[in-house]
Structure formats: structure tokens, C-alpha cells
Amino acid sequence: MSRHRASLGTLLRHVHLNGPLSRAALAERMGVNRSTILALTSELAAAGLVREENPEEVLGAGRPSFVVRPETGRVFVLAFDVAVDRLVAARVGLGGTILDRRETPRPRTGVDLDTVVTGLAGLGRELFDAAPPGTVCAGVGASYCGMIRPGDGMVRYGPELGWVDQAFGTELESALGIGLPVAVGNEAHLGAHAEFVRGAGIGSPDLIYLHGDVGVGGGILVGGRLLGGEGGYGAEVGHMLVNPHGGRECLCGSRGCLEAETGEYALLEAVGRAGEFGRAAVRDVVREAADGKPEAEAAVAAIGDWLGIGVANLINLFNPGVVVFGGTLRELYAVAAPQVDARIAQHGMPVSRERARLLPSGLGDDATLIGAAEKGFDALLSDPLDVLLSARTSPARPPVAAPGGPR
Amino acid sequence: MSRHRASLGTLLRHVHLNGPLSRAALAERMGVNRSTILALTSELAAAGLVREENPEEVLGAGRPSFVVRPETGRVFVLAFDVAVDRLVAARVGLGGTILDRRETPRPRTGVDLDTVVTGLAGLGRELFDAAPPGTVCAGVGASYCGMIRPGDGMVRYGPELGWVDQAFGTELESALGIGLPVAVGNEAHLGAHAEFVRGAGIGSPDLIYLHGDVGVGGGILVGGRLLGGEGGYGAEVGHMLVNPHGGRECLCGSRGCLEAETGEYALLEAVGRAGEFGRAAVRDVVREAADGKPEAEAAVAAIGDWLGIGVANLINLFNPGVVVFGGTLRELYAVAAPQVDARIAQHGMPVSRERARLLPSGLGDDATLIGAAEKGFDALLSDPLDVLLSARTSPARPPVAAPGGPR
Secondary structure, eight states, X not given: OOHHHHHHHHHHHHHHXXXXXXXXHHHHHHTOOXXXXXXXXXXXXXXXXXXXXXXXXXXXXXXXXXXXXXXXXXEEEEEEEEOSSEEEEEEEETTSOEEEEEEEEOOSSXXXXXXXXXXXXXXXXXXXXXXXXXXXXXEEEEEESXXXXXXXXXXXXXXXXXXXXXXXXXXXXHHHOSSOOEEEEEHHHHHHHHHHHHSTTTTOSSEEEEEEXXXXXXXXXXXXXXXXXXXXXXXXXXXXXXXXXXXXXXXXXXXXXXXXXXXXXXXXXXXXXXXXXXXXXXXXXXXXXXXXXXXXXXXXXXXXXXXXXHHHHHHHHHOOSEEEEEEHHHHXXXXXXXXXXXXXXXXXXXXXXXXXXXXXXXXXXXXXXXXXXXHHHHHHHHSHHHHHHHOEEEOXXXXXXXTTSOO | XXXXXXXXXXXXXXHHHHOSEEHHHHHHHHTOOHHHHHXXXXXXXXXXXXXXXXXXXXXXXSXXXXXXXXXXXXXXXXXXXXXXXXXXXXXXXXXXXXXXXXXXXXXXXXXXXXXXXXXXXXXXXXXXXXXXXXXXXXXXXXXXXXXXXXXXXXXEEETTTTEEEEOHHHHHHHHXXXXXXXXXXXXXXXXXXXXXXXXXXXXXXXXXXXXXXXXXXEEEXXXXXXXXXXXXXXXXGGGOBOOTTTXXXXXXXXXXXXXXXXXHHHHHHHTTOTTOOSHHHHHHHHHHHHTTOHHHHHHHHHHHHHHHHHHHHHHHHHOOSEEEEEEHHHHHHHHHXXXXXXXXXXXXXXXXXXXXXXXXXXXXXXXXXXXXXXXXXXXXXXXXXXXXXXXXXXXXXXXXXOTTSOX
């Protein structure tokens, strides 16, 4: 790819992530002069990706600098999230705004690939067909709580639904049928990236995101880049062994894994609600603990203790600037912080933890969905003009003729 | 830095790491044409960094391509290693050859900064003064088993000698007195890099290096880059909590850390040799285990079990291509592989471990020293001509006049 095309992508990424920016600010951030910005902006504006505005509202001294903003209403991606209790789809505009969304509940277990793909594709088509005429779909991203092969979105292993080697990415692409590939990511990897670019971790390139649901997923940024490892399957924090002496059984077949000790089954069983599941139940227990109900307090403390061991280990290994708690861990951390902090103080090396901040997710329940949208935008932001050539204008159906003939 | 100067560094790095390469091979590896290689090589040869040779030995068809080789005998770095039982210094030539070395024993405990610095600087000066006239010292690197601040080589924490905030880098620079800064690194970080560029991990950019001595250090490469984290203190694998239920006391003040369960004190105590220490003693036990002595076999198995838990956790977290065992863990793994492998099979996710190879260090006891040398070469390989301007020609003393006047 030429330098020029890469620069178009860089400029577009700046306004996508930061919102409207003046030409002067863009010139400074990109380390180029204003005339280069002018040329790049013109080209992106002609392609319908950005719009320039005369900043009449600019006050103060100096020549006013035109403001460049992303065409949020015109260019979008479709984002999908396979959550533990529902399927979610969204149409997300350039700039990161969720423009439209659809959800449908799903059974907790026994759901096969076909059911998930058909459900998601249906929601996606609805969103695509409902998009305003002339708007452009530039990519598709999807989040799944499993180990995802980078090239084709194959779910190599997803213990929650018991999936092994299921061709999620290619099947969803085919069922969706809009001629665009589906970029699939592990939900916690996507959550980590989303928190870094739009959430609690902005400005913290060494970031750990922990996502709790049935299991506990992890996404880790090292120097601003997602830790993939040799095959893209890194950051399986949920299967770190924390309790080697008769720990709880884990969905993966082992025992004493971090997710077995801190996932929602552990919490709900500890308060005598074995058999229940779901975020609502977890939030009940957390509320009871916050209200001082002893059984809930004890359960939260015990689970917070294991979570603290896991986090202390991660701090020693990664020397992170920030650890973000997402999914049900967001609520759990709110009440279990004393236990987590105590374990970090006990097992974390002082130098490793001296600058690590522990924070709740800034994006809440949408962290993984927003991460999927960002993954959908990746290709566009790398090479905007090339992607636009293959993008799909929505809706594909011909405009409905108005009564009385064309206006 | 200009692109041209960076290209000089890139070419020099290729021959430094690979040894002699033809102009054609360099052109291909750097993605430039042969005339560019010719120009870069001429400039580096004029600076005395490389030498071109007419490859009379080239057989086969086609125009013979000149071979570019590093000036191993002329440009060197000084490398230092603070090992647990000795101080080591070496003069290492461009290309990575150890040209000369000095060692001196040191007490195991109660050694202060001044003693270490004075000892190392003395060895370093001897090497510098003994270098052939006209040779050039282009950098200095040092390895220390502690948490090292990247900017100035401050030892923030080194539990083995009980050091906290000791100005190792700046004091060694000053005591050495040759006008070059000392680039200090954590021994396992340096070992990881050395194994990646010259050892067991060549071609494996997702690499974990575990270094055993009194403690257990870790160096981790993610996508070919050393995991530093927010402050450069990443990969403290030795303080991962593996035994939360009454584990052994650790030098860090906690209990149940990986290094408390797998370091040499644990092994020697398990065979009734508490109070002893050192690699020789560890090797005794390993030899006894290999010979089938039951007490040694049981000790090795117990410790291998904890090591396996640690490695399984690291495999889940990093999805590495290779795990390299260095220091005393090299010998330990040779006899404890069954336990390590069993724990990985039990706790490592199949997808995470499917392509992970476990290997003994390719560089043996010199891994950390060679890593220190590579750190010393860093500046030269980034901007060769700039570094040469500040390099020191050795020896600084005037040549001794030969009897009968100048020849």
C-alpha cells in the first residue's frame, strides 16, 4: 500500500476515534503540514468519509482552522455480539456512534452454530435494510466468547457453548450475504481494544481487560498492541490455575482455573442459588452484599479473594498501567475491591503495581459490541479508498416509486 | 534520524546477527536494490564496521555476489553479568563472538552496590586495556537479576541481594570511566532476547525464557518485542502465586511464589541439603535424579510439578511458540520434563499449547551475558555512524616505542 493511502487511513482514524478535529490539530498529530492535511481531507470528503466545516464558533486569536469530522450518518459497520443470554447486532457509524440496534434472547446452553448464525444474520439484515438510502456499509465485526482463529473467524474452542472448530466467521458472512467478510474477535480481546480507544483505558497502552460472565475472558494490550501470541489465542486468563488444591471444576475440564473460582456459577452457588445464572442474578448478589447481607458479603469476599490472586499475578507478569473490569466483574469489583486490593498488596511486587490503576469498564455492557464495531472498521481505516470500492450501499433494493411518479 | 542512517543500522544488524551475507541476500532481506546495498556497504566499510570480500569460493551459475561481513576483530562492546556466585565481564565483537572474558567469584549474600560496581569495573578495564590497539569500544551492556529502570539502569528491586533503588547503571558507567553509558537489563529479559536472536528461539517471535538460579526470572517476547509493560518491569514470572495454601516463603516476603517453589533452595531442601546453594549443588541433584536415586527423583518430581503449573499458566496467557529453560531450570527441565508436560496437558488449553515447543537454552550459561552484549550493541545498530563518533578507541595509552625506534 502506498504511503499516501496509508495517510488517508491515518487521518480518518484520528477523526473516527477523536471526533471533529481542526486541520491544525490533525497536522500536529500526524506530523505533516497543513497543505498535506488539506489534500488528504479533500480526497476523503470526495469519497464521502469526512466533512469539513467552517468553524464559525471558533473564538480567540489566529486564523480559524477548518474542522474535519467523520461522516457518522453515511458510513457504518455492522457489529455482532454473541452474549451469554442474547444475540446483539448494531449499526455503528464512522466515529463510533451506535445508530441502531437489535437484540434477541438465546438459550443459555445447547445452541449450535446454525442457530447463532441464522439469528445474527437476521438481525444484521434488518439493520442493513433499515439503513437510510445511500448509506454505506464498510465492514462487519463480530464478538464471540471463545478462542478465535485470526484468519477466518473459526471458533477453535468455546467452552461456554461447547463449540470446537466451528466456522463462525465464514458461515456468518455467507448467511449475512452482503458480500463483506466478517472480522471475528474474542470478546475480551475486543473489549480490551474498545476500552483502550474509547473507554476507561484511553492513553494506557499497557492494559488488561477482564470480562466476566459464565467464564472469565481476558484481553491484554502490550505497548498498545493486542497480545495475540503465536496463533492469536493469547490472554486466556480464565484458565490460569489459581487453586491447585481441589479447586472447583471448570468448563474446560480442569479444576481451580480463575474462571471456575470467580465466574458467576461460583458466586451464585456460594449464596445457595446454584442452578441460576445470568447478569441479573449476579447483580442481585452484588446488591445484597452492598446492603450488608452476610451470606452475600461472604460470597463476594471469597470470590474477590480469588480474583485478587489472579489480578496480582497479571500485574507481576504485565506491569500494566490499567486493569479494567468488565461484564459481571465490573459489578463484582465494585463490592470486592477490598479483597482484590489486599491480594495485590500481598502478592504484587511493589514496583510492578506502583502505577497500576484498577478501573471499572468505561463502556459497560457495550464494551465487546463496540470492540466488534472497531474490528469492523479496521480495513476501512487502513486503506479507506480501497475498502469503499467493495463497500455495499444500503439498502440494495431499488427506491420505492412515490405515488404520482418520480419526484 | 534520517532513513539513510537507519538503513545503515539495518544492514549492520543483518550481518551482526547472521554473519557474512552476500549483497544479493542483503538486498532481498532489506527489500532494496543492489546499488543501494553497494552504497550502504561502502559507507560502513569506510567506517571500519564491515568488510567486503570477493567470494572466490562461490560456485555455480550467475554473477558472484560480494560477501559483506562484520568487522568482528575491530569493533566490540563490553558485557557484564552479575551472576549469583560470580561477576563476569566479556569483550564481545561485532557479530557476537566472545573475544575475551574475565570472571571473579563473589559472596552469595551481603554484597553492596560499591563492591559489585568496583569488581565489574576492574574486570571491564582489564578487558578494555588488553584489547588490540586501534580496536573500538562501541557500547556497554550489563545484566542484573532484578527489576531495572529502563532509562538509567537503576535497580529498583533485587531480592537476591536485597537491593532497593541502587544506581547500578550510572555508578558502573562512572567507575568504568570510558565515557560510554551502560545499558542495563534484567537478566531474564536479556536472556530472552539472546535466545531469540542467537539461541534456541531463532524464528520464534512469541517466546518465553525462564531463568532459574536462587530465584526464577522471566523474559517474554510478544511479536518479537520484549514485554516491558508500563514501566519496563514486566515478566516477573518468579512471583506468580502458584501455591496459595501454605506455600514456601519467598525472598520477596510473600509465600507460594513460583520461584519459592521451584528455585534452588526448594530443590536442595527437598533432598536434605538445606544451607547449600549454587549451580554445582543443583547439578548434583539433577544427576542423582537421572541416575535413579529415589530422594532426588522425588524432589525433582515435586518441583517439576510446580514448574509445570507455572508454565501451563504462561502458555494460556501468552500462546507462545517456544518456552526456553535457562540457568538451573535448563538442567531441571531435562529430568523433570514428565511432570512439566503432564501439568501442561492438564491445565494448558489445547489450542494454546498445540504449537508451543519446550526447549533448553541454546546459549547455556552465557545466555544472559550474550543478552547484555546485544544490549550494548543496540545504539550502534540503530545509528552506526553517530555512535562511532562517541566510541572509544582502545587502548587509550600511546603505543609502546619498539627498541631501535619506530618500525
